[in-house]
Amino acid sequence: MAEAFPWQQALWQQLAGRTQHAHAYLLHGPQGIGKRAMAERLMALLLCQRPEGLQACGQCKSCLLLAAGSHPDNYVLEPEEADKPIKVDQVRDLVSFVVQTAQLGGRKVVLIEPAEAMNVNAANALLKSLEEPSGNTVLLLVSHQPSRLLPTIKSRCQQQACPLPSREQSLAWLEQALPDCDEQERLELLSLAAGSPLAAVSLQAQGVREQRALVVEGVKKLLKQQQSPSQLAEAWNAIPLLQLFDWFCDWSSLVLRYQLTQDEEGLGLSDMRKVVQYLAQKSNQGKVLEIQDWILAQRQKVLGKANLNRVLLLEALLASWAMLPGQR
Template sequence: MAEAYPWQDSLWQQMAGRAQHAHAYLLHGPAGIGKRALAERLMARLLCQRPVGLDACGQCKSCMLLAAGSHPDNYVLEPEEADKGIKVDQVRDLVSFIVQTAQLGGRKVVLVEPVEAMNINAANALLKSLEEPSGNTVLLLVSHQPSRLLPTVKSRCVQQACPLPSEEMSLRWLEQALPECALEERLELLALAAGSPLMAVSLHAQGVREQRALVVEGVKKLIKQQQSPTQLAESAWKDIPLLLLFDWFCDWSHLILRYQLTQDEEGLGLSDMRKVVQYLAQKSSQDKVLAMQDWVLAQRQKVMSKANLNRVLLLEALLVQWAGLPGQG
């Protein structure tokens, strides 16, 4: 059974309690808030032969087959490799499943995650099934970045925003999930995860606080000309996920610009880069910061779209820009 998260209680009652279900739902929201678990829980409920209240019974033939990963009326579509796209051939296989008759005589339920991993051809191949799925089929689409989806995909689904829990609720949950961490550490992890508690747990597992400290130290040495862009790009940061790096630099460029406009020290976020942000805000022209921010956002989009990028050259280009920020030229 998929885990039930406390911040999803009201949403679960709303969705699982429907007398009739739409043929396609788009569950969207930030990464790390439990959308996949919500979809799996709903999938189990829709396939269950003897539901108990709003939940699947966990004991009927359908539930047992689902738990074993061999339910004939269930289909999960996701990238074949981590951080890769969903291919058009995969979608065609899914369409073939959708047109079949349910083998257990009930519903067929499809889970697609993340939907934005489909390229245009793959998304177009799914459109007809989204509009008119065969038989009693329900498609559950999970998206972390709904802005990247084709309007034609979104328009064929009931769009359901999934809530980001409050800081208080997240911290209560993290106290149970990460009992080894002090409150200060949990607060920092939650801030690094942009408020997503499951992402905070994932970041903790990959040692994100140590990675962040390494990056902050490198940026400070870069600005002091104690370390070159090439040195940092080629060795010091080689094990840090590219998207994580671009998330941080995107956030820092935003903070520099914000401080230039407001001089508001309260809005400078985590204290580890406060002095660097203030220094660069004071020593850099606003035009240069804006141009750099545009570039960072464009490259981050390429990273998110799984473009085939040369990691070292991309990081070196980023760091050259940052090293060149101070000064009015």
């Protein structure tokens, strides 16, 4: 059964305690806070033949089939490949499932994640099933970026924001999840994950601290003219493009913040504080704003799965970054 996170307790009591459920829920919030686990727990409860309080029993035929991944009244829709869109043909297969009669005589439950991965045609193909699902069907949509969903999708769902854990809750959970990391490492990972503890665990698994060290060293060499944008673009080939844009967006925001406040407590993680302060002191604020706008625009293209030339994009970013000092 999916993990029950302590920061979800109040929301779980609210959702699981209902006597009558909506035909479609949209569970949304930042990535890495446990939305998928919440959806899976709710899915198990809705399918369970003998629920115990607010939990699935785990022992009935329905629970055993679900645990085995062979429940005939359960359908999970995801991209066929990581970071690819959900296609219209996949949604048509789902619609065929929705119109069928439940084989175990109870509910049918559909889980779609991430909902924003549906392209326009796929989303439109889902609309009728969202509005009038056949029989006793509940659709659970999980979204990390609800702003990317069609308004017609959102309007047909009961929208439910999922809570972000407090810093204390996240660190307590990470202490159990990452026992080999010390407190400072867990703090850094949580900061890099924007406060999402499950994302912090995922980042640790992919070696984010080592990747970050490589990028920080490269930025320092770039500003000292010891490495070129093209050299760094090649050296960072294994680092996710979205992650790079997130870091540069964060650094440009910190530069602007320091230019406006001179607050040394707001310089971000220790690895880039001196660089951020240096850029804030040596750069024209208008130029920093221009670069930040450009970064945000390119980041949206990355999120939208645009067909981008990664090397050229990074070279353009780094060339602009290298020109910041002295542009006052």
